[in-house]
Amino acid sequence: MKFEEIEAVMRKNESLSEQYILPENYIIVRLDGKGFTKLTKEKLTLEKPFDARFGKVMTDTVKHLFNTGFKVIYGYTQSDEISLLIDKNDQTFSRKVRKINSVLAGEASAFFSLQFQELCVFDCRTIAIPNREMLLDYFCWRQEDAHRNSLSAYCYWTLRNNGFTENQATGKTEKMTQAEKNELLFQYGINYNTLPAWQKRGVGIYNKEVVKPGFNPVTNETVDCVRKELFVEKELGMRGEYRLFLKEILKCKN
Numbered sequence: 499m500k501f502e503e504i505e506a507v508m509r510k511n512e513s514l515s516e517q518y519i520l521p522e523n524y525i526i527v528r529l530d531g532k533g534f535t536k537l538t539k540e541k542l543t544l545e546k547p548f549d550a551r552f553g554k555v556m557t558d559t560v561k562h563l564f565n566t567g568f569k570v571i572y573g574y575t576q577s578d579e580i581s582l583l584i585d586k587n588d589q590t591f592s593r594k595v596r597k598i599n600s601v602l603a604g605e606a607s608a609f610f611s612l613q614f615q616e617l618c619v620f621d622c623r624t625i626a627i628p629n630r631e632m633l634l635d636y637f638c639w640r641q642e643d644a645h646r647n648s649l650s651a652y653c654y655w656t657l658r659n660n661g662f663t664e665n666q667a668t669g670k671t672e673k674m675t676q677a678e679k680n681e682l683l684f685q686y687g688i689n690y691n692t693l694p695a696w697q698k699r700g701v702g703i704y705n706k707e708v709v710k711p712g713f714n715p716v717t718n719e720t721v722d723c724v725r726k727e728l729f730v731e732k733e734l735g736m737r738g739e740y741r742l743f744l745k746e747i748l749k750c751k752n
């Protein structure tokens with residue numbers, strides 16, 4: 499075959515393998531740290547179960563992803579995962595799933611690695627969401643997951659710090675209800691309800707309008723200017739309250 503013929507076949511095969519997020523669907527992407535159990539234990543020096551610097555780097559990574567060319571409306575992070583809501587009408591890379599996943603995984607991995615000076619990798623999946631109610635369900639689902647995992651992680655590390663082995667700590671908490679886990683922590687002097695919200699509910703990031711003093715060179719006056727700034731919400735509400743918060747962010751979006 500001639501070069502031109504080979505190229506035509508290759509290009510056709512490539513384009514036939516392409517997947518797109520269909521129009522009228524919201525785009526959600528979820529990135530997750532690859533092998534972070536090992537990485538957080540062996541390579542990074544971190545507090546357990548939650549480390550403020552790790553949390554800050556996750557939040558900064560979300561902020562970075564707001565500036566990678568996609569119209570990101572909302573970002574959410576908990577543990578080693580990040581969810582982004584991308585505008586329904588975003589046409590970046592013609593909504594090609596391959597491009598969205600690879601570019602965002604690359605951006606997150608590169609940015610995060612630079613912060614810790616260690617090789618850290620994120621995977622990425624893209625999910626089409628057909629309506630607003632499902633969007634709210636999605637983010638409430640991730641937050642519920644954060645809540646459960648955080649309670650379990652606190653129980654596990656409390657037992658480990660009190661002389662239990664890995665297997666004993668896992669075995670003891672495996673079949674416990676949430677109420678029983680709360681009770682266990684209480685016995686060791688930890689009131690789960692008073693722990694920082696970001697550890698139990700995750701963190702939300704979105705563009706918020708803020709009023710900042712600006713200078714008008716024509717009138718030589720200081721005037722109030724309305725600007726959009728990335729805002730980090732570390733005190734998210736839960737369930738119904740979280741749904742209302744998300745609805746407010748989505749209010750001006752079609």
Ligand SMILES: Nc1nc2c(ncn2[C@@H]2O[C@H](COP(=O)(O)OP(=O)(O)OP(=O)(O)O)[C@@H](O)[C@H]2O)c(=O)[nH]1
Pocket residue numbers: 530531532533534535536538539544545546547548549550552553577578
């Ligand atoms: N020490 C510490 N570990 C954290 C923190 N946040 C997340 N992690 C760890 O990150 C890991 C995330 O778990 P998973 O995503 O389920 O597992 P993984 O090892 O990353 O595996 P894959 O995602 O399947 O590649 C858990 O083991 C957490 O303990 C933190 O603030 N401090």
Ligand SMILES: [Mg+2]
Pocket residue numbers: 530531532533534535578
């Ligand atoms: Mg992971």
